[in-house]
Each structure stands twice: as structure tokens, then as C-alpha cells.
Amino acid sequence: MKIFRKATLALLVSTFASLTFGQDDTRPSATWQVQKYDISATVPQTDADRNMIVKAKLDLKNVSLRPASTLTLRIGSGAEITAVNVSGTAIDFTKAEEKINAATSLQRIVLRLTTVPPNGTVSATVDYKFNVKDNNGLNALAPTGAQFLPTSFWYPTPNSWYFARGNDNAPFRIQVQAPGQTVVSSGSESGGAFDQKLGGQPFFAAGSWDVVNAGNVAVYLPKGSGAEEQKRAGELAAVAADARAFTATLLGNAPDVPLRIVTVKRGGGFAGGGTVLIEDSVLRRSKLDPLTVMNIADAVAKVWIGGSVSVSGDGFGFIREGLTRYIATLFVASKFGKEIADLERLRQRTAYSSVVRRDSPLITASPLDDYYYPEVTNKGAMIWRLIAKKSSQEELFNGIRSQIVDGNYAVVEFRASNSANKPLIDNLLDQVTETNLMAGLPIQSGSDWKVALKNSGPLDVTVNISALLANGERMVAPATVRARNFGDVVFRTPQKITRVEIDPEKFYPQTDYSDDVAPREVTDNDLLLAVKRSFDKQEFAAAEATARVVLREFPRFDDVRIMLARSLLAQNRTADAEREFRAVLDEKLPTARSLAWANVGLAEIAAKGGQTAQALKFAEEAIKIDAEYGAGLAARTVRNRLNAASAVDESVKAFFAQFDKAAVSNRRAEVEAISVAGDVTRFITGISGQAVEWKTNVLHVDRMDPNNVWVETNLTIKMLNKEPESGTAVFRLARVGSGWKLSGVDIFEVR
Numbered sequence: 001m002k003i004f005r006k007a008t009l010a011l012l013v014s015t016f017a018s019l020t021f022g023q024d025d026t027r028p029s030a031t032w033q034v035q036k037y038d039i040s041a042t043v044p045q046t047d048a049d050r051n052m053i054v055k056a057k058l059d060l061k062n063v064s065l066r067p068a069s070t071l072t073l074r075i076g077s078g079a080e081i082t083a084v085n086v087s088g089t090a091i092d093f094t095k096a097e098e099k100i101n102a103a104t105s106l107q108r109i110v111l112r113l114t115t116v117p118p119n120g121t122v123s124a125t126v127d128y129k130f131n132v133k134d135n136n137g138l139n140a141l142a143p144t145g146a147q148f149l150p151t152s153f154w155y156p157t158p159n160s161w162y163f164a165r166g167n168d169n170a171p172f173r174i175q176v177q178a179p180g181q182t183v184v185s186s187g188s189e190s191g192g193a194f195d196q197k198l199g200g201q202p203f204f205a206a207g208s209w210d211v212v213n214a215g216n217v218a219v220y221l222p223k224g225s226g227a228e229e230q231k232r233a234g235e236l237a238a239v240a241a242d243a244r245a246f247t248a249t250l251l252g253n254a255p256d257v258p259l260r261i262v263t264v265k266r267g268g269g270f271a272g273g274g275t276v277l278i279e280d281s282v283l284r285r286s287k288l289d290p291l292t293v294m295n296i297a298d299a300v301a302k303v304w305i306g307g308s309v310s311v312s313g314d315g316f317g318f319i320r321e322g323l324t325r326y327i328a329t330l331f332v333a334s335k336f337g338k339e340i341a342d343l344e345r346l347r348q349r350t351a352y353s354s355v356v357r358r359d360s361p362l363i364t365a366s367p368l369d370d371y372y373y374p375e376v377t378n379k380g381a382m383i384w385r386l387i388a389k390k391s392s393q394e395e396l397f398n399g400i401r402s403q404i405v406d407g408n409y410a411v412v413e414f415r416a417s418n419s420a421n422k423p424l425i426d427n428l429l430d431q432v433t434e435t436n437l438m439a440g441l442p443i444q445s446g447s448d449w450k451v452a453l454k455n456s457g458p459l460d461v462t463v464n465i466s467a468l469l470a471n472g473e474r475m476v477a478p479a480t481v482r483a484r485n486f487g488d489v490v491f492r493t494p495q496k497i498t499r500v501e502i503d504p505e506k507f508y509p510q511t512d513y514s515d516d517v518a519p520r521e522v523t524d525n526d527l528l529l530a531v532k533r534s535f536d537k538q539e540f541a542a543a544e545a546t547a548r549v550v551l552r553e554f555p556r557f558d559d560v561r562i563m564l565a566r567s568l569l570a571q572n573r574t575a576d577a578e579r580e581f582r583a584v585l586d587e588k589l590p591t592a593r594s595l596a597w598a599n600v601g602l603a604e605i606a607a608k609g610g611q612t613a614q615a616l617k618f619a620e621e622a623i624k625i626d627a628e629y630g631a632g633l634a635a636r637t638v639r640n641r642l643n644a645a646s647a648v649d650e651s652v653k654a655f656f657a658q659f660d661k662a663a664v665s666n667r668r669a670e671v672e673a674i675s676v677a678g679d680v681t682r683f684i685t686g687i688s689g690q691a692v693e694w695k696t697n698v699l700h701v702d703r704m705d706p707n708n709v710w711v712e713t714n715l716t717i718k719m720l721n722k723e724p725e726s727g728t729a730v731f732r733l734a735r736v737g738s739g740w741k742l743s744g745v746d747i748f749e750v751r
Contacts, residue, residue: 029165031068032158035059035121037172037202039155043146045179047677050141051080051129052148056155058124062116069116071124073109074098074160076153083127086113100162100368106153126156135678137267142676144707144734144743145207146178149270155202164366166312166320169199178206184220184262186273198257198307200273205262208707215241220262221283224706229283236261236278239293239335243300246331250397251301251404255308261296265708265743271299273307280705281592281626286585289592290332290344297328309404315363315411315429317372322362322380323400329381336588339556345385346527346554349506349513352378353525356433356511363411363429379509383428386507390421427459428509434458436511437481439518442467442497449491451500451518455481456511463503469495476504521549531563543567558584558594565601578605592627600631603638616644623702623710633747636712636728639700646700652711655733655740656696663687663694676734676743683745693718696729707735708743715750725750 038057044050062068071086077097084093091111098106109126116122130148132141139152148154151161157168175193176183185204187196194204209220212230214237221233240259248254260275268279269291276299282292301324305311311320325348333341355371362380365372388396399417403409411429418425435457442449455461462480469475473495479502481487491497501517510516513525524530527550534543547564550557565580584590584598603618615638622635655674662670668688675684687694693716700712715729732744 029064030159030163031062031064032060032071033063034157034168034170035061036170037155037157037174039172039202040175041148041177041204043176043178043181043206044141047143050133050678051131052141052146052154054128054130054155056126056128058126058156058158060122060124060158062118062120062122065118067115067117069113071111071113071122071158073111073124073126073156073158074106074153075109075126075128075156076130077105077107078131078133079107079154079156080129080131081107081109081126082129084109084111085125086111087123098160106160109156124156128156130154132678134681135266135676137270140266140678142678142743143736144676145181145205145265146176147205147207147264147267149203149267150201150272161201162367164364164368165314166316167201167367169201169306169310169312171198172196172200172202174202174204176204176206181206182209182220184209184260184275186260186275187257189258196257196273198255198273198303199310200307203270203272205264205267205277207264209263212237214238217241217259217261220260222263222280222705222707225283229705232283232285232288233261235288236282236292236296239288239296240276240300242335243297243328243331244303246334247297247301247304247327250327250330250400251304252401255303257303257307259300259303269295271295271302274299274303279626284624284626284704285592285595286621287587287590287595289595290340290347290589291591293332293336293589294325294328294344297331298324301327304404305409308407310408311410313410313412315365317365317367317376318362318380318383318411318429319409319414321373321377323384325377325381326384329385332589340589343554343556345382345506346557348378348381350526350528352382352509353511353513356509359432361430361432379433382507382509383425386428387418387421387425389507390424391418424459431458433509433511435461435508436515437461437463437502437508438515439465439500439502441518442491442500444496447492447494449493449497451489451491451497453479453481453487453489453502455483455485455487457508458483461503461508463507464505465489466501466504467491467493467497468499469493470498471495522546527554527557528559528563531560535563535567538570540567540570544571556587558587558590562594562597562601566597569601569604574605574608577601581605592625593631596622596625596627596631596635599625600634600638603635607638607642612642612644615642620702626704629747632730633728633749636700636730636747644700648698648701651740652701652709652733653698656698656711656713659742660694660696663691674741676736676741679743680745687719690720691717692720693724704732709733710746712747717750727751 036059040055042053084091094110096108098108132139135142138149140147159168161167173193173195174185183204183206185194187194208223210223210225212219212233214234217237217240219233219237221229244254257274262277263280264277267277270277276296278292305324306320329341329344332344351374355374359371359375365376403413415425438454440452442451460482464476465479467475475491477489479487479489514523522530531543531547544567547560550560561580561584565577569577581598581601584594599618599622603615606615619635619639622631666689671684695716697714699714702710711731711733713729716726718724727750729750730747733740734743
């Protein structure tokens with residue numbers, strides 16, 4: 001099956017790039033390489049216009065060994081090409097569809113050229129309109145802001161974003177006309193244009209921000225943000241500045257590129273060329289979360305790897321994604337401590353274990369594969385850590401620094417500088433994961449305890465074996481287990497051994513981590529899922545027991561501690577539950593989800609104790625965190641049980657009075673007129689011409705920032721040919737001009 005799948009993949013990849021085939025290499029490679037993008041765009045000024053006007057100039061080089069007389073450019077299906085010229089001369093072009101998957105297609109724009117010799121250059125300029133039907137995290141056009149990320153396919157480029165040997169990365173210049181809005185991209189800014197001299201993929205965002213500068217890092221936060229938001233912005237800037245300084249100790253002097261952190265409504269997590277997009281909700285939380293910190297640290301590492309240093313060729317993701325994730329985790333260890341970094345490594349193992357039984361060798365993995373990022377990022381980071389252990393971290397990075405001096409880095413260079421570990425590296429990169437390390441129950445013989453070991457993989461491994469003694473002490477001993485063989489280790493102690501674990505540091509990628517431990521207490525690779533499964537079945541005592549097993553080994557695992565606290569609360573052990581909820585709030589780097597549920601739990605406890613004011617405070621904090629649908633709904637349920645009054649702006653009431661009339665008018669245009677263009681298209685489609693009755697009772701208004709609010713309502717509706725329904729709905733309103741418009745539906749529990 002794997003052979004058939006990879007053959008099919010090779011055929012698919014051949015349709016996604018401008019290709020050439022050498023006599024000694026039948027794998028697809030690029031014909032054209034982008035030397036620079038120069039893009040100017042104009043954002044529409046009216047809601048009715050959903051088209052951005054773009055002119056894109058591409059400087060291209062023929063990097064194949066043959067003359068080229070054809071240039072194929074890829075761009076999204078939303079582009080309407082109006083003109084193309086090559087080296088200043090208008091030329092005709094043909095178009096064709098290129099399927100990525102069942103839901104997404106690209107356009108192929110094929111140009112006939114005067115023959116360009118190997119290493120020859122040519123410039124192509126494309127004029128087009130780019131249409132956006134619905135706003136999402138990849139592309140958006142709205143009076144509240146615009147956003148275009150690379151995988152919205154908004155600019156023309158020769159090689160597909162999914163090309164197995166690396167997508168197009170090149171210096172770029174972007175200038176965007178968006179009157180009334182601030183535009184941000186990456187690189188240096190001058191005269192309203194952004195000039196990125198490092199390799200990258202063009203992107204930009206436009207919106208309304210205040211800017212906080214700290215440590216040579218600019219943080220763009222929603223205009224009018226208060227003191228707490230500005231405090232979080234300072235913390236974010238400090239993380240980025242510290243990550244830059246840390247990465248410089250590993251990779252050499254930092255590239256001369258500005259670092260920016262930009263808060264956005266959607267598309268958080270994207271980064272390019274030193275600019276990182278994060279969710280605006282990060283600023284409303286009492287603490288930073290590990291996902292945001294890792295994203296910033298990873299983005300900073302990519303300023304070197306993939307930015308100033310070009311990364312391409314077979315297995316490029318192992319370097320561009322895996323090495324940067326490894327560096328980001330080292331940074332977390334340096335800033336927040338080893339236990340927090342170990343927790344991040346646990347999350348990486350868990351993510352990889354979800355795809356390990358259907359992945360492909362790293363050297364041939366393609367962005368077309370749905371397992372690509374879980375594999376190249378997480379298995380990749382594990383491999384870098386393992387090689388650092390085999391040689392030493394200093395030696396590993398000495399080798400990397402010596403090989404990136406020329407501005408390029410490829411897997412072949414990594415292999416060359418780590419030849420002493422060739423069999424290990426060849427297996428880890430060129431083969432799927434087969435290794436599974438297992439430990440048997442300890443058997444006593446006098447004062448010796450013998451532990452049987454097994455290695456199912458194709459390579460010998462030398463790992464530590466950890467033994468937990470009855471008195472709480474630990475013993476550690478090294479052991480070598482031959483490939484596809486058995487081994488053992490002996491511990492000499494009069495104390496009873498209650499638990500043993502092979503490779504406790506988890507250096508080796510494995511197919512199964514749950515059998516590393518004996519006796520085996522959890523059978524899942526995903527430890528959080530092991531707890532949650534019992535909790536969801538309302539088997540709260542079992543959930544508590546499993547959570548305590550996990551927390552014994554990972555005491556900082558806040559997501560599991562939350563499940564423990566919720567299980568205790570469900571068993572009416574209020575004091576124990578409160579202690580665990582507060583422990584989560586005291587963590588250095590808790591997840592946003594944990595923060596939200598901790599506040600929900602404390603709100604429920606305070607409400608039970610008649611502490612209404614405290615309960616409301618915790619519930620509103622959970623709502624503000626905006627981490628998870630379930631936590632947000634639970635917090636609102638607590639607040640409503642308390643019959644808390646909420647001050648509601650009369651302008652908000654007036655908006656919903658208008659919306660109720662528009663909903664039953666059977667005129668779609670009336671609903672669209674009071675909605676942010678492109679934001680709630682599906683919702684509008686669902687009610688237009690279908691609503692017979694629609695009555696909104698506004699309960700609470702929660703401020704996100706000066707121009708955005710959540711409005712919690714009790715909704716009573718009747719849709720065509722359906723029974724009357726009622727329930728809770730939470731809407732987002734955005735201030736546009738002097739009034740409100742609907743920009744989102746966050747909760748809709750109307751039944």
C-alpha cells in the first residue's frame with residue numbers, strides 16, 4: 001500500500017510544479033526559481049466590491065539544465081487575470097484548472113516565451129482582480145480589515161505551494177493601498193511599502209492597531225487597548241526578543257529584519273519573515289500560553305532557517321519545520337524550565353503518534369500529505385534532539401553554522417556533517433518509524449531486580465531505564481537493546497521496584513509510547529485523551545485515578561490537572577477541586593483552555609458557596625479568555641444561573657431591534673446591510689427567506705476591545721416548515737463607522 005501511495009503522490013506532485021527531469025534523477029525538480037516578487041494591491045473601498053486589484057511582477061531564473069520556452073504560473077481560482085506581459089511585452093496566455101484536493105483548485109497560467117537558456121532570467125508581470133467570497137483566516141476583505149496569507153494563493157508563482165522539494169521563497173516587496181487602515185507585512189517599511197530581503201512568501205494584513213515597541217519588537221494590538229492588554233503586549237515582545245537572542249547563540253548573528261507581533265481576529269499562528277500573527281484573545285488573558293510562546297519562538301528561528309538561509313530539496317520540511325521546532329523547545333526550556341519543555345515534547349509526541357501508523361519517510365513526505373506537518377514538525381524535532389544527544393548539542397550547531405554560511409542548507413549537508421551517525425540518520429529520514437521500545441515487569445531475585453526489554457526497530461538503541469522504588473526514590477541505568485531483539489537490565493536494590501520505564505527521556509520516535517512503562521497503567525499515547533475518555537462517560541472516579549497517574553510523571557500537565565479538578569468537583573469534593581483549579585492558575589505557562597476551565601470551575605465553586613460577586617468575576621474572566629466553545633458556554637451558564645444584571649448599551653439594543661426586522665423581511669439585502677461583508681455569509685444564507693419569527697432578547701454585552709463586543713442573547717425563532725426554537729446565541733458585533741455590524745456567531749445553542 002505504501003509503494004502504491006507514494007507512486008500516486010509522485011504523479012500528483014508532478015502536476016504541481018514547473019518541472020524538469022535530469023538523466024540521473026527522475027524525481028521532479030523546478031525549472032523556474034523566483035528571484036523576487038514585487039506586488040502592489042488596492043483594497044476595495046465599498047462593501048459591495050469583493051475584489052482586490054493586484055499587479056504582481058516576478059523576476060525569474062531558469063534553474064534547470066535545459067533551455068525553457070514555457071512558463072507556468074499558479075494562482076488561486078479567485079483570480080481574474082486581465083493582462084500578462086513578459087519583459088515589458090504583452091503576451092497571450094492559456095488557462096487550466098489544477099486540482100489540489102476535492103475542495104480546492106488552482107489556476108495554471110501558461111505563457112509561451114522566447115527561449116531562456118539555463119541560468120537565464122526573465123520578468124513576468126500579471127495584472128488581475130482577486131475575488132474573496134467569504135472571509136476566513138487565509139484571506140479576508142472587510143471594512144474592519146483585510147488579510148491575505150500565502151495559502152490563499154493570492155499571488156502568481158511558478159511552483160506550487162505543495163511542491164515536494166519546497167515551495168517558492170524569495171525576497172519580496174509589497175505595497176498595499178488601504179485608506180483608513182494600517183498595513184503590515186514583513187521586512188523593512190518605507191513610504192508605505194514593505195521590503196523583505198530574506199526569502200519568504202508574500203502576505204499582508206490591514207487593520208486598526210496601536211503599536212507597542214519593546215526590545216526592538218513591535219506589537220500591534222487593537223486600537224484603544226487598555227493597560228492589561230498593553231502589559232501582555234510587553235510580555236509578548238519580551239518573548240520574541242529573548243528568542244532572538246537565544247537563537248543567535250545557536251545559529252550566529254541575527255539577520256537584520258524587524259520583529260513584529262500582530263493581533264488578528266482570524267489566522268493566528270501564521271508567521272513569515274519575522275512577523276507573527278496571533279489571536280487577539282491572547283491579550284485578554286492573565287498569562288501567556290504555551291502555543292503562543294512556541295509559535296513566536298518558532299517564527300523567530302525561521303528568520304534564520306528558511307529566511308536568511310534558503311531551505312529546499314528532498315526532506316526540506318525536516319529542516320524548515322523540524323529544526324525550528326527543536327530550537328523553539330530549547331528556548332522554552334531556557335526561559336520557563338525543563339519541566340515546561342518536557343511538557344511541550346510530550347505534546348509533540350502525542351501529535352506525531354496520531355499519524356505514525358500512516359506516515360511516510362521524512363525524505364519523501366510532501367505538503368500534499370494530510371500528515372505532513374504533524375510528522376515533519378514533531379518527528380523532525382525528535383530527530384534533531386536525538387542527534388544532539390549522540391554527538392552533543394555544541395557539535396550539532398557547530399556543524400549547522402558552518403554549513404549555512406553560504407545562505408543555503410539542505411538534508412544532504414546535514415547528512416555530511418553527521419556521518420558518524422549515518423545508519424541512524426538514514427533510517428530516521430529514509431524509512432517509516434518501526435521502532436517500539438518495551439519494558440517488562442521487574443522480577444526480583446535476591447537483592448537484584450531484572451527487567452526484560454524489547455526493541456522492535458531495525459537499529460540498536462542505547463537508552464536509559466528508569467526504576468521507581470517503593471520509597472519514592474529513582475534509579476537509572478543505561479542499557480543497549482539490539483535491533484529486533486530482546487535485552488535486559490539489572491537493578492541492585494533491597495527496595496521493591498514498583499515501576500520501570502524504558503527511554504524515559506523519549507529520545508527515539510516510536511510507534512507506541514504506552515508500553516514503555518511496566519506495569520502498564522495507561523494504554524493511550526494521548527494521555528489527556530485517556531483521562532477525558534472516562535470523564536466524558538461520567539466515570540469521574542476513574543478519570544481522577546488516571547489523571548493522578550499522569551500527573552505523577554508530568555506534574556505540570558495543566559490540561560490533565562484541569563480534568564482532575566473537574567472530576568473532583570463532579571464528585572462534590574469541592575475543597576480538593578478548588579486547590580487543583582488554583583494550581584493551574586499559578587502555572588508558569590498554562591494553556592488557554594486550562595485557564596478558561598480553571599476560571600469556570602472556580603466560578604461554580606464560588607456560586608455554590610453563595611459568593612456571587614466572586615463567581616461573576618471568575619465567569620467573566622473565562623468568557624474573556626475566549627479559549628474554547630465548551631468553556632465559554634459553561635461560563636455563561638454559570639453567570640445566567642446567578643441572574644446577574646448586565647449594562648447593555650442602547651445602541652446594541654437598537655441594532656438587534658433592526659436585525660430582528662431584517663431577519664423576517666425575506667430580503668437578504670437588509671441582513672447584509674447590517675453585517676460585515678464576507679464575515680457571516682453562511683449564517684445570512686441560512687436565515688434569508690427562511691425566518692418566519694425572530695426575536696432577540698439581549699442579556700449581556702462583553703467587551704473585546706473598543707470596537708468589538710460579544711452580545712449574549714436569548715433567541716426565540718421559527719424557521720420555515722419547522723417548530724419554534726429558543727436558546728442561547730452569542731454574536732460578535734464590530735463597530736463600523738458610527739454603528740454596529742454583525743461580524744460573527746460564536747455560540748448558537750438554539751433548539
